[in-house]
Amino acid sequence: MAGARGTMISSGMFETFRARAEAVSGEVHRVASDAAAADFLAGFLESEGVADRPGSRAVCAATPGLAGVRPEQLAAKIPGLTLDVDRKSAAESRVGISAVDFGLADTGTVVQDASSVPLRLVSTLPEIHVALLRTGAILPDLEALLPRLDPSRSPYLSFITGPSRTADIERVLTIGVHGPVRLVVLCVDGPAAAAEGAPS
Amino acid sequence: MTGTFRREISDALANPNLGGALTRFSEAYRTSRAKAYEGVDFESLRARIAEIKGGAAGRYPELVARFREQAEKRGAKVFLADGPEKVRAYILDLAKRSGVKKVVKSKSMASEEIHLNKALQEAGVDVRETDLGEWIIQLAGQKPSHMVMPAIHLTKEEVAGIFSKEVHERVSSEIPRLVKVARHELRERFLEADMGISGANIAVAETGSLVIVTNEGNARLVTTLPRIHVAIVGLEKLVPAFSDIVPILKALPRSATSQLLTSYVSIITGAAENTDGSPKELHIVLMDHRRSEMAGDPVFKEALQCIRCASCLNVCPVYRLVGGHVFGDVYTGGIGTILTAWTGALERSKEIQGLCIQCGSCVEVCPGKIDIPELIVEVRRRQVKEQGQPFVQKAIFKVVNDRRLFHGVLRAASLAQKPFEKDGLIRHLPMFLSGLAEHRSLPAVAEVPFRDEVRGIAQPKGDRKVAFYAGCLIDFAYPGTGRSVVEVLNRAGVEVVFPDAQTCCGAPARYSGAYDVAAQNAIDNIRAFDGLEVEAIVSACPTCTAALKHEFIAALRSEGRSDWLAKAQALAEKAVDFSSYVTRLVAEGRLTIPEGKALAAVTYHDSCHLKRTLHVTKEPRELLAKAGLPLVEMDEADMCCGMGGSYSVKFPEISAPILGRKLANVRKTGAGTVAMDCPGCLMQIRGGLDKESSPIGVRHLADLLAERLGGR
Numbered sequence: 001m002a003g004a005r006g007t008m009i010s011s012g013m014f015e016t017f018r019a020r021a022e023a024v025s026g027e028v029h030r031v032a033s034d035a036a037a038a039d040f041l042a043g044f045l046e047s048e049g050v051a052d053r054p055g056s057r058a059v060c061a062a063t064p065g066l067a068g069v070r071p072e073q074l075a076a077k078i079p080g081l082t083l084d085v086d087r088k089s090a091a092e093s094r095v096g097i098s099a100v101d102f103g104l105a106d107t108g109t110v111v112q113d114a115s116s117v118p119l120r121l122v123s124t125l126p127e128i129h130v131a132l133l134r135t136g137a138i139l140p141d142l143e144a145l146l147p148r149l150d151p152s153r154s155p156y157l158s159f160i161t162g163p164s165r166t167a168d169i170e171r172v173l174t175i176g177v178h179g180p181v182r183l184v185v186l187c188v189d190g191p192a193a194a195a196e197g198a199p200s
Numbered sequence: 201m202t203g204t205f206r207r208e209i210s211d212a213l214a215n216p217n218l219g220g221a222l223t224r225f226s227e228a229y230r231t232s233r234a235k236a237y238e239g240v241d242f243e244s245l246r247a248r249i250a251e252i253k254g255g256a257a258g259r260y261p262e263l264v265a266r267f268r269e270q271a272e273k274r275g276a277k278v279f280l281a282d283g284p285e286k287v288r289a290y291i292l293d294l295a296k297r298s299g300v301k302k303v304v305k306s307k308s309m310a311s312e313e314i315h316l317n318k319a320l321q322e323a324g325v326d327v328r329e330t331d332l333g334e335w336i337i338q339l340a341g342q343k344p345s346h347m348v349m350p351a352i353h354l355t356k357e358e359v360a361g362i363f364s365k366e367v368h369e370r371v372s373s374e375i376p377r378l379v380k381v382a383r384h385e386l387r388e389r390f391l392e393a394d395m396g397i398s399g400a401n402i403a404v405a406e407t408g409s410l411v412i413v414t415n416e417g418n419a420r421l422v423t424t425l426p427r428i429h430v431a432i433v434g435l436e437k438l439v440p441a442f443s444d445i446v447p448i449l450k451a452l453p454r455s456a457t458s459q460l461l462t463s464y465v466s467i468i469t470g471a472a473e474n475t476d477g478s479p480k481e482l483h484i485v486l487m488d489h490r491r492s493e494m495a496g497d498p499v500f501k502e503a504l505q506c507i508r509c510a511s512c513l514n515v516c517p518v519y520r521l522v523g524g525h526v527f528g529d530v531y532t533g534g535i536g537t538i539l540t541a542w543t544g545a546l547e548r549s550k551e552i553q554g555l556c557i558q559c560g561s562c563v564e565v566c567p568g569k570i571d572i573p574e575l576i577v578e579v580r581r582r583q584v585k586e587q588g589q590p591f592v593q594k595a596i597f598k599v600v601n602d603r604r605l606f607h608g609v610l611r612a613a614s615l616a617q618k619p620f621e622k623d624g625l626i627r628h629l630p631m632f633l634s635g636l637a638e639h640r641s642l643p644a645v646a647e648v649p650f651r652d653e654v655r656g657i658a659q660p661k662g663d664r665k666v667a668f669y670a671g672c673l674i675d676f677a678y679p680g681t682g683r684s685v686v687e688v689l690n691r692a693g694v695e696v697v698f699p700d701a702q703t704c705c706g707a708p709a710r711y712s713g714a715y716d717v718a719a720q721n722a723i724d725n726i727r728a729f730d731g732l733e734v735e736a737i738v739s740a741c742p743t744c745t746a747a748l749k750h751e752f753i754a755a756l757r758s759e760g761r762s763d764w765l766a767k768a769q770a771l772a773e774k775a776v777d778f779s780s781y782v783t784r785l786v787a788e789g790r791l792t793i794p795e796g797k798a799l800a801a802v803t804y805h806d807s808c809h810l811k812r813t814l815h816v817t818k819e820p821r822e823l824l825a826k827a828g829l830p831l832v833e834m835d836e837a838d839m840c841c842g843m844g845g846s847y848s849v850k851f852p853e854i855s856a857p858i859l860g861r862k863l864a865n866v867r868k869t870g871a872g873t874v875a876m877d878c879p880g881c882l883m884q885i886r887g888g889l890d891k892e893s894s895p896i897g898v899r900h901l902a903d904l905l906a907e908r909l910g911g912r
Binding site for chain 1: 224359379390415416417418424443467471
């Protein structure tokens with residue numbers, strides 16, 4: 001019973017998360033399984049014209065827990081996708097992929113322990129940041145998140161809400177200043193959320 | 201005030217881009233801010249922030265020690281600097297030692313406060329601002345004109361001109377194109393810099409964490425790519441616990457940019473990894489620069505509750521006309537005035553403190569719960585205390601402080617003005633006073649002041665008795681309104697007594713920082729009302745009511761006249777504004793206002809002190825409804841009319857456009873009458889409408905009610 005209820009809350013939470021993230025120009029997708037996530041990524045990279053030349057490459061921070069996606073399998077399939085993240089590869093890439101740890105429904109935010117440098121490089125330098133998020137890791141808000149953060153173990157925590165933006169010239173909202181021009185959040189239903197059935 | 205400052209004001213007012221941009225912004229801000237706060241209990245949120253930051257301000261030494269211990273345990277170097285020189289020296293020395301040639305900076309007001317860029321450049325270090333607005337003003341060689349949007353005063357064409365010079369090609373003025381130029385130009389700078397300098401929005405003592413809130417993503421690059429990161433953090437950024445970041449992160453984006461959360465929040469705790477795998481060299485400079493001194497000051501400690509959202513600028517009727525280059529120094533607007541007095545140039549602070557019109561709009565929105573106008577008056581008070589009052593002001597208050605002399609002068613003025621008077625308004629003044637009447641007509645001083653007239657009013661001996669505090673304007677300019685007050689109260693069977701010894705409420709003196717005069721006014725009035733057997737002291741002027749209820753006590757306390765405090769308190773308890781008292785009589789069933797049929801529409805102007813000091817907004821509207829007067833709300837009904845007591849005399853050039861906007865909002869409603877509770881607003885608004893020969897009636901609520909009750 002508790003499980004069923006948890007699933008329901010999570011579904012409502014996902015919808016709120018999606019609505020809030022989209023309200024700040026974030027893009028949100030949801031897939032039912034790890035396999036579907038890998039397929040989505042492959043399709044996405046292809047449709048974005050990722051290829052093995054400067055400016056068209058993709059980088060993936062292959063940290064553990066990448067929502068079950070096997071990055072090396074993906075890299076083998078997609079020319080131009082590298083797991084070797086450094087300043088140069090990230091700066092030359094059009095797409096950066098990384099896993100995030102939590103979502104916050106009420107603001108459409110993703111939260112990441114970004115202490116590992118590749119995680120920051122792939123989410124700052126490329127024009128598109130694809131963030132992989134377990135659907136079940138979406139929490140209601142900052143209050144719910146706080147007890148799960150431990151700054152003493154995470155020297156660099158990042159909250160990301162939509163793409164980079166500015167309104168510094170005549171107050172006109174413009175997307176994409178120094179950070180990514182697009183933020184694509186891929187919510188992957190894990191084993192816990194799979195019981196819920198087909199995702200929307 | 202210097203001539204240069206006057207010129208700065210008139211130049212700003214004459215700049216259509218500035219006024220246009222700021223006004224459009226402040227209009228949009230009102231709505232977008234409200235939307236961002238939907239579903240949030242703002243009052244409890246800001247009470248929490250005030251508690252956290254106010255509490256922290258009382259224990260900086262302890263929080264600094266804890267912060268240092270925690271951050272250093274995690275590989276950071278923490279340096280406590282007492283002033284700007286030490287901060288600059290530390291950073292310059294570090295740059296020299298580490299062979300730093302290129303610096304990228306994300307937005308830091310603390311670094312602006314100490315003019316760090318200049319020092320770095322003089323030492324031969326190439327320093328780049330990377331926040332778009334900051335970069336623009338760096339290239340233009342200017343100061344930020346807004347704490348959150350530093351380049352809000354510039355148009356896209358001006359920005360295109362500035363960028364064209366920088367990149368040596370003609371840049372189009374399309375905004376997305378301009379943003380691309382910044383992205384492209386600065387990308388290389390991020391990658392090649394040896395040092396990144398940032399500020400921080402919060403510093404957590406418990407964990408040694410820095411919290412940095414941005415939208416552009418530049419702070420993430422500044423703190424990630426260069427091998428050295430220096431964070432300059434004012435002590436006021438310290439909070440005790442990690443959980444304290446929650447209310448601040450909720451309020452700051454909502455108040456600053458009407459966002460639920462900014463695009464990026466970075467929490468940095470100790471030295472993270474560099475891109476080559478080495479640990480980051482992280483230096484955190486905790487800057488005191490008089491913050492400890494402020495924390496020890498019983499009045500100014502409150503200013504340390506500021507979270508630098510700049511909402512006090514966004515709602516300010518003066519800021520939106522003149523902008524931050526006039527109204528501010530490094531820090532701008534209301535809070536900027538206070539911070540300039542403590543951390544900026546003394547001369548500048550003397551000039552800008554006068555710009556606050558004391559309308560209190562900022563008090564309503566401040567997420568740090570800071571009474572900004574009150575602190576600005578305290579800045580004035582201390583400056584007056586140190587240097588004395590300006591000569592003319594001193595001469596005037598000498599008169600005001602002697603009731604008989606003051607009232608004698610007013611009576612004499614009634615005769616002297618005769619040649620200029622027509623229909624109770626003065627349209628032309630002799631040359632030397634013309635600045636005062638250029639944009640509005642002034643009321644003539646009444647031939648028979650209310651204090652004389654009241655003796656001739658036959659009143660019922662009722663079972664209820666109140667005292668009437670008229671205030672100078674009703675007494676000497678609008679005695680008719682005084683008559684209306686008495687008529688309405690009489691109709692409810694309430695007898696009205698008028699103590700003759702009552703005098704000026706002290707507001708003009710207080711707002712000029714002359715607290716000794718204000719305190720003497722308070723004592724004279726307390727004496728005048730002392731021992732009266734009345735249930736209430738009613739005033740039809742909200743500024744006077746606010747004085748009776750709050751400011752007598754404040755002035756006496758500030759002047760150390762605690763011997764009068766008990767009596768001032770008793771007076772305060774009895775003081776009530778006209779609308780609230782009449783509402784009470786209606787609720788008790790003692791007064792029935794005959795409901796007129798098919799009456800012409802009325803619009804209502806909320807006076808600053810009535811709404812924001814006395815918190816009265818419903819009562820006058822309900823009374824209008826009871827009288828059957830259909831109410832059409834105007835835009836920004838609670839925005840200041842530009843009167844501000846003597847403000848309209850000191851800054852007629854600012855008062856006039858504020859009034860102009862109020863009049864436009866009144867006209868837009870199509871109402872035939874604008875009602876209000878304040879004789880000061882009435883003087884301003886009636887004067888403005890008269891000047892443009894408008895047929896719109898301007899009425900004090902007491903007059904409207906007396907008329908409905910059939911008195912006249």
